[in-house]
Amino acid sequence: xxxPPPLITVEEFFDxxxxxxxxxxxxxxxxxxxxxxxxxxxxxxxxxxxxxPGGDASDDPASRRVTSxxxxxxxxxxxxxxxxxxxxxxxxxxxxxxxxxxxDLSRPDEPTVDLTPIAGARVMGAQLTPDPxxxxxxxxxxxxxxxxxxxxxxxxGRLTLIAANPGDVLGWLRMPTxxxxxxxxxDDGTHLLSDxxxxxxxxxxxxxxFDQPFGILPAVPTPxxxxxxxxxxxxxxxxxxxxxxxxxxEQIGVDSHPVFDLDALRPEADPRYPSSLIVHxxxxxxxxxxxxxxxxxxxxxxxHFAEVLPRLAELSDGDLAHVSCDTTGRRWVxxxxxxxxxxxxxxxxxxxxxxRRLFRPYPHLDPARLAPxxxxxxxxxxxxxxxxxxxxxIGTEHRDLxxxxxxxxxxxxxxxxxxxxxxxxxxxxxxAVLQVNFRGSTGYGKxxxxxAIGQFAGRMHDDVIDALDWAxxxxxxxxxxxxxxxxxxxxxxxxxxxxxxxxxxxxxxSYTGMSDLVDISKRVLPFVRRAVVNSFGRYMGxxxxxAQEADMYARSPITRVDDITAPVLLVxxxxxxxxxxxxxxxxxxxLRARGAEVEYLLNEREGHWFVNPDSNIELYRxxxxxxxxxxxxxxxxxx
Numbered sequence: 177x178x179x180p181p182p183l184i185t186v187e188e189f190f191d192x193x194x195x196x197x198x199x200x201x202x203x204x205x206x207x208x209x210x211x212x213x214x215x216x217x218x219x220x221x222x223x224x225x226x227x228x229p230g231g232d233a234s235d236d237p238a239s240r241r242v243t244s245x246x247x248x249x250x251x252x253x254x255x256x257x258x259x260x261x262x263x264x265x266x267x268x269x270x271x272x273x274x275x276x277x278x279x280d281l282s283r284p285d286e287p288t289v290d291l292t293p294i295a296g297a298r299v300m301g302a303q304l305t306p307d308p309x310x311x312x313x314x315x316x317x318x319x320x321x322x323x324x325x326x327x328x329x330x331x332x333g334r335l336t337l338i339a340a341n342p343g344d345v346l347g348w349l350r351m352p353t354x355x356x357x358x359x360x361x362x363d364d365g366t367h368l369l370s371d372x373x374x375x376x377x378x379x380x381x382x383x384x385x386f387d388q389p390f391g392i393l394p395a396v397p398t399p400x401x402x403x404x405x406x407x408x409x410x411x412x413x414x415x416x417x418x419x420x421x422x423x424x425x426e427q428i429g430v431d432s433h434p435v436f437d438l439d440a441l442r443p444e445a446d447p448r449y450p451s452s453l454i455v456h457x458x459x460x461x462x463x464x465x466x467x468x469x470x471x472x473x474x475x476x477x478x479x480h481f482a483e484v485l486p487r488l489a490e491l492s493d494g495d496l497a498h499v500s501c502d503t504t505g506r507r508w509v510x511x512x513x514x515x516x517x518x519x520x521x522x523x524x525x526x527x528x529x530x531x532r533r534l535f536r537p538y539p540h541l542d543p544a545r546l547a548p549x550x551x552x553x554x555x556x557x558x559x560x561x562x563x564x565x566x567x568x569x570i571g572t573e574h575r576d577l578x579x580x581x582x583x584x585x586x587x588x589x590x591x592x593x594x595x596x597x598x599x600x601x602x603x604x605x606x607x608a609v610l611q612v613n614f615r616g617s618t619g620y621g622k623x624x625x626x627x628a629i630g631q632f633a634g635r636m637h638d639d640v641i642d643a644l645d646w647a648x649x650x651x652x653x654x655x656x657x658x659x660x661x662x663x664x665x666x667x668x669x670x671x672x673x674x675x676x677x678x679x680x681x682x683x684x685x686s687y688t689g690m691s692d693l694v695d696i697s698k699r700v701l702p703f704v705r706r707a708v709v710n711s712f713g714r715y716m717g718x719x720x721x722x723a724q725e726a727d728m729y730a731r732s733p734i735t736r737v738d739d740i741t742a743p744v745l746l747v748x749x750x751x752x753x754x755x756x757x758x759x760x761x762x763x764x765x766x767l768r769a770r771g772a773e774v775e776y777l778l779n780e781r782e783g784h785w786f787v788n789p790d791s792n793i794e795l796y797r798x799x800x801x802x803x804x805x806x807x808x809x810x811x812x813x814x815x
Contacts, residue, residue, distance in 0.1 A: 180571040181545050184604050185812050186800060189597040190792040192217055192249070193537030197498070198521045200224060200509040201259040202457055204502030206281075207509055207523075207534070208262050210250060213241055215789055217249035219262055219279065224507065224523060228534045242279040243288050249787050252447050257457075258308035261330050263291075265299060270751040270783020273298040276313060278330055291333050296320065302328075303350065312338070312350045321702040323347065325356065339372055346391075346707050348372075352460060353401030357422065359391060365710045367391040369404075371422065381425035384410070387622055389588070389710035392420075393440050396453050399460040405430065405453060407440035413621040415440055417453075417465050431475050436467035441618040445589055450498045454481070458503030468619055470551040470563070471495060471593055472513070480505050484526050491522045491531055495593070509534070515549035517541075518595040545570075547603035549593055554646045556639050560615055560627060564643055565591055567599050567609040568652065577608040578657035578807040581644055581673070581681075585664030587616040587628060587636065588711060601796060605809040608652050614639035614669075616715070629715050632693065633672045633731035640669065641677060656682065657807045661799075663687035663747075664755060664784065671733035671744075671763065678741045683806040685799060687747040688784050691759040693728040694719045699756050734759075737766040743773040745802045747795055749782035775802060 192212035200207050207224045210217040222228075222239040229236050242262055243250060253264035260282055265274040275292045276299045292299055292315060300314040300323050309330050316323050318340075325339040325348040339348060339356055347359040358377060360368040365385030369392060370377040383392060387409050396405040398419065408418040408427055416432035432438075443449040454464040456478070463481040467473045472495035476482035484505070488496055494514030501508045506527050511519040518538050524531040547567050554562045568574045580602050584591050591611040602609050613620065614636045616628025628636050640660070647653040660673035660681045667689015674684035690696050697712050697719045716731075717724035729735050744767060748760040760776065767774040777798050779791050786792050797812075804811040 178571050178573055180569070180606065180810070181604065183810060183812055184541070184545065184601070186601065186793055186796045188538070188540060189601050190789060190796055192789045193518070194230075194539060195220075195521070195535045196519060196537045197253075198509050198511065198534060199253075199255060199498070199500040200502055200507060200523075201255050202257055202503045203259040204504065204507040206259065208242075208253060208255065209521075210253070211239075211241075212789075213244065214246040216246055217251070218243040218245055219250060219253050219264060221262065221281065224509070230535065230539050240284065242281065242284075243277075248781075249789070251787065254302075254304075256308055256311070256330060257304050257306075260308070263302065263311070263330075264288075265302075267298075267783075269781045270749050270785075270787065272753050272783060275299060276302055276311075276328070278333075289333060291328055291330070292317075292335070301347065305350065306352055312348075314348055321705075325350065344706070349395055349397065349404075351397045351401035351422075352399060355401055355422070357404070359395070361385070361391075361706055361709065365714070369420065369425070379425075380422055381420055381427075383408075385710035386626075386714070389625075389714065390441060390444065391707075393444050394451055394453055396455060396462070397460065398462075403428075405462055407438045407452065409622045413623050415619075415622075430462075431465050431477060433467040433473060433475070436469040436473060437619045437621065439466045439468040439472070439619065441588060442468075442590060442592075445586065454499055456503075456505065457501065458505075468592060484508065484524075487526070487529070487531070488522075488524060491524065491533075492520060494520075513592075513594045514543075515593055515595055516543040516546040516600075518597075545604075546600050549596075549599065551593055554612075554643050556615075556635075556642045558635070558638075560624065560639070561620075562615075562639050562643055563590075563613045563617075563620060565593065565609075565611040566647070566652070567603050567611075569603045569606050569608065572606060574608075575651050576654040577652055578606065578803075578809055579608040579610060579644075579647060579653040579659070580803070580807075581610050581612065581640060581658065581660045583612060583614070583640065583660070583662035583666035583669045584617070585662065585666050586618070587614070587665040587669075587715075588618050588625070589665075590617045590619040592619075598796075601800070602803075602809075605800060605803070605811065607803070607807065607809050608647065610643060610647050610653075612640050612643040614643075630717075632668075632716055633676055633733075637669065637672050637676060640673065641680065644680065659683040659685065659803055659807055661685040661687070662689065664689065667747075667755075668733065671740075672731075674740045674742050674744060675733040675736035676739070678739055681742050683743050683745070683803065684740070685745040685747070685802065686760065686763070687795075688749060688752055688755050689746075689759065690732075690755050691734040691763050692732045693717070694725055694732065695759065696755065697728070701753060734762055734766070737763060738770065740767065740772060743802070743806050744775070745799065746774065746776045747798070748776075748778050749784060749786060750778055750780045751783045754784045 198209040262279040322341040356372040367383040369381040415437040492512040494512035511521040667686035746760040
């Protein structure tokens with residue numbers, strides 16, 4: 177006889193962590209991290225030495241809060257090179273117009289300063305320089321369509337234009353020597369890497385937009401300023417590490433894995449995940465490269481890091497995630513990816529060999545009460561391997577379970593072995609959770625990704641059905657109690673499931689999901705319009721071509737709303753710039769007009785993804801109740 181585990185409340189999963197995202201200062205004396213203040217994540221700092229209490233940061237007398245945002249949680253921050261400033265980005269209610277802000281630790285009584293206070297502009301990237309008092313920022317201050325390169329004085333806030341965008345530059349990078357390179361796109365979608373230092377720009381290298389839709393990622397300068405470390409699939413199905421010579425454009429192989437891809441694209445899409453390249457904060461030398469299959473593999477590329485890495489790996493049975501160290505490479509603060517423990521954070525001193533755990537972000541969540549995430553490979557009907565993840569609730573028989581098919585966004589993204597509060601909430605409520613890395617997902621070779629071209633609502637959806645059929649055939653899933661759920665592209669895929677295969681799903685949930693592919697393509701923001709020719713344009717179609725526009729409409733759930741028979745939950749942020757709220761509005765209106773069952777949660781203070789804890793708690797309470805009504809899982813009201 178089996179006994180289901182006690183119910184874990186939505187608040188326990190989605191309230192703010194007690195601490196998270198710790199980064200050691202370059203001088204090795206302090207640690208900055210995020211912690212709640214007035215129910216919003218803010219930046220705190222404390223000395224690395226001494227005991228770290230397990231409770232809230234506000235109860236830690238050694239901690240000092242350096243930001244005071246009670247409106248919207250801060251998600252990302254970084255140290256200046258001299259450890260004087262903490263820099264963080266913040267938008268307004270999810271509008272993604274991120275500004276760069278400064279907290280000056282040498283002036284603790286002064287408030288934080290918005291260093292880019294330009295209405296409607298957004299910082300697209302900030303890069304530390306050899307001068308610790310400055311950073312280089314990419315900013316569209318002149319025009320929404322044009323990203324220029326500026327030098328920013330951190331003390332005075334003075335912006336100095338370094339390079340003006342003539343109209344065809346997508347991004348910039350300044351090398352340690354001061355040399356400037358630009359990233360552009362040819363009319364046929366070929367990515368251009370150009371030298372921008374002497375009169376007319378000189379093209380250094382051309383990268384296939386077909387093979388690498390998102391271009392040169394990552395782009396890490398070599399310390400001598402003569403090259404870039406990046407990922408490349410040229411001549412290979414797998415993404416490997418190369419060095420591009422900035423004089424000749426030659427790609428020189430640096431490192432690779434025989435089976436796994438360099439984990440390059442996912443961190444670019446989601447800052448929760450660390451960069452594929454581990455770089456020394458002081459010297460700029462390359463320390464290691466990450467490859468990701470069912471689990472992560474790190475290749476050390478530096479003798480000192482080759483000594484440090486095994487000692488870090490001893491601290492957890494998870495995968496090493498964010499890594500920060502001081503400029504000497506002696507003191508390290510790291511956290512770990514794990515399927516049942518969210519980013520436990522450790523301090524390690526390589527000189528003494530001593531280590532101690534600083535904190536767990538959610539100390540009240542016992543990993544033993546959470547469900548293991550199991551990687552599985554399923555074969556699609558045309559023979560393509562589909563890497564999937566199956567999570568089964570603990571304390572129940574794994575037969576004929578109500579099941580949630582949970583689909584990632586992008587679709588140029590991937591699910592992996594990790595802690596996901598959505599997955600754990602669903603498993604705790606008694607659902608099997610099936611995550612499918614359908615064709616188009618990144619990290620499994622370029623052939624797997626390119627198999628999605630023209631296949632929105634086609635073979636990409638077949639992959640989802642094939643994975644579901646596998647779960648049913650294995651006996652895990654009750655075919656009559658299946659919900660399909662996802663956000664962004666995953667929300668589109670959920671609507672496709674409900675509209676194109678209505679007999680397969682008892683419920684559908686679309687969170688900021690696309691319902692109209694033509695609308696999505698025509699609403700692309702000005703500064704990225706040129707950049708999406710290899711993604712939206714190639715994979716979904718060109719809405720300016722009548723034949724392709726008709727095909728895009730045919731693949732859009734909004735044209736098949738009348739076929740939806742399952743209850744639908746729609747979730748959207750009113751300020752979403754990636755998927756306009758009309759994509760949910762129109763579905764809700766059409767379903768209501770014919771008396772179909774639809775619930776619509778619209779959050780006026782959020783954008784494409786919800787950030788504030790109270791927004792997420794409302795979302796997942798709504799989702800929990802919706803699924804319980806239509807699939808029969810447990811709810812917190814039973815506790």
